[in-house]
Amino acid sequence: MIYVIDDDEIMAGCIARACEGVDAVRVFDNAIEAVQALDGAKLPNLIFLDILLTGPDGFTFLNELASYVDTAKVPVVVVSSLDFAGWDLRVYGVVEVLDKATMTPEEIRSYAEEYC
Amino acid sequence: MGGMESEVDGILVAAHELKAPLAVLRQLALGLPGMDVGGEQMRSEMVSVSERAIRQVNDLTRIRRLEDGLFVMEPVAIRAVCDEVTAELTCLFNYNQRDLCIKYSNRARLVTANRDLLKSVVYNFLLNAMHYSGEGARAELLVRDFHDRVKVVVRDYGPALPMDVWREMKQGWVKRPTSIAMRPGSSGLGLYIASRFARAMGAKVGAVRHRDGTSFYVELLTSKQASLWT
Numbered sequence: 001m002i003y004v005i006d007d008d009e010i011m012a013g014c015i016a017r018a019c020e021g022v023d024a025v026r027v028f029d030n031a032i033e034a035v036q037a038l039d040g041a042k043l044p045n046l047i048f049l050d051i052l053l054t055g056p057d058g059f060t061f062l063n064e065l066a067s068y069v070d071t072a073k074v075p076v077v078v079v080s081s082l083d084f085a086g087w088d089l090r091v092y093g094v095v096e097v098l099d100k101a102t103m104t105p106e107e108i109r110s111y112a113e114e115y116c
Numbered sequence: 117m118g119g120m121e122s123e124v125d126g127i128l129v130a131a132h133e134l135k136a137p138l139a140v141l142r143q144l145a146l147g148l149p150g151m152d153v154g155g156e157q158m159r160s161e162m163v164s165v166s167e168r169a170i171r172q173v174n175d176l177t178r179i180r181r182l183e184d185g186l187f188v189m190e191p192v193a194i195r196a197v198c199d200e201v202t203a204e205l206t207c208l209f210n211y212n213q214r215d216l217c218i219k220y221s222n223r224a225r226l227v228t229a230n231r232d233l234l235k236s237v238v239y240n241f242l243l244n245a246m247h248y249s250g251e252g253a254r255a256e257l258l259v260r261d262f263h264d265r266v267k268v269v270v271r272d273y274g275p276a277l278p279m280d281v282w283r284e285m286k287q288g289w290v291k292r293p294t295s296i297a298m299r300p301g302s303s304g305l306g307l308y309i310a311s312r313f314a315r316a317m318g319a320k321v322g323a324v325r326h327r328d329g330t331s332f333y334v335e336l337l338t339s340k341q342a343s344l345w346t
Contacts, residue, residue, distance in 0.1 A: 008136065014143040081135045083177070100139040101170045105147050 001026060001042065002112055005034045005061065006050040006079065011100065015048050015079065018105035023116040030054055031061035038065075043074055046115040048108070051080040062092040077111050079103065131176040138173065142166040164208070168243075175236050175309045182316040189317065191226040191339035192234055194259060194266055201238045202257060205246070214246050215254035227266050227336035233313040234336070237321075240306035241270035241332045248274030249329070265335045273329040285311070285323035285332070310334070 002019050004027045006012040016025045023045060028034040031053055038044075047065075051058035058078065065071045078089065078097045089097060096111060145162035181187065202218055209216040227234075238257070245255035249272045256271040277285075285307070310332075314321040320335040 008140065010140050011143060014147055017147055081139060101135060
């Protein structure tokens with residue numbers, strides 16, 4: 001299972017389409033629903049996470065994820081328009097940061113294939 | 117100082133507002149399945165338009181970093197930068213039925229600049245020239261030596277530059293993006309970005325009004341390192 005968390009419906013759809021055929025995809029438009037979905041369910045193999053979300057932001061979600069032994073191990077690919085150059089997000093389980101302005105469907109798919 | 121802060125903040129807001137839909141547009145274009153020739157052209161246009169807009173927005177967001185001095189000044193081969201930009205823009209000029217003419221009369225010297233910022237200055241000047249030259253008209257890129265400086269000039273054959281913008285260019289920079297009434301469809305954003313970047317590099321920008329167009333220029337200090345080689 002892959003989680004895509006992005007409040008931009010079209011962008012979330014693009015990411016989900018790029019992962020088609022690799023694994024099942026669940027799309028969330030906010031962090032709260034995504035956290036609730038994690039509770040008691042089988043953990044996803046990979047999460048694509050936007051940072052500027054409506055309501056609690058991506059960092060709140062990452063903190064929540066890092067707070068539990070099991071969820072802390074879920075790999076996260078951050079997809080954002082923000083500039084994270086010089087930031088080390090590995091402590092949050094972030095395996096890569098993709099710039100929405102330059103990423104390609106092939107790049108997105110390659111991460112899905114690597115972790116699923 | 118407060119005015120400057122609010123100006124930059126306003127730009128950042130606008131930039132982020134613009135970037136999100138452009139990124140979506142680009143993803144959609146990239147996600148299009150293989151189509152016939154017409155479809156492929158549409159796809160490449162969507163990608164091209166969005167990439168150019170994203171570049172401009174990135175330039176705007178980079179202005180914040182100028183405030184913090186987060187860029188490196190280094191010896192830069194000016195011809196290589198101009199070659200790189202013109203290679204990138206030649207297709208666009210052809211597509212819009214404009215002619216791009218390049219003349220180098222310098223000795224391939226190095227200038228003191230930040231490579232990315234300089235590239236953006238030349239890119240924005242040329243894009244500006246393309247927009248304001250009529251169909252079939254030409255834009256010229258000239259690089260000349262002037263004692264301890266190198267001058268990069270972009271000449272267009274469009275409508276004359278309005279006096280207010282010309283006065284601001286004469287003072288060394290455009291203070292904010294403003295609507296240029298005589299040049300429809302422009303916010304003057306390219307000139308604003310170019311002048312801010314040039315100012316950050318300690319370079320001089322200016323404009324010369326002609327009866328049949330405008331020349332925009334940036335004057336850069338020659339790198340002292342160059343003297344070891346020439």
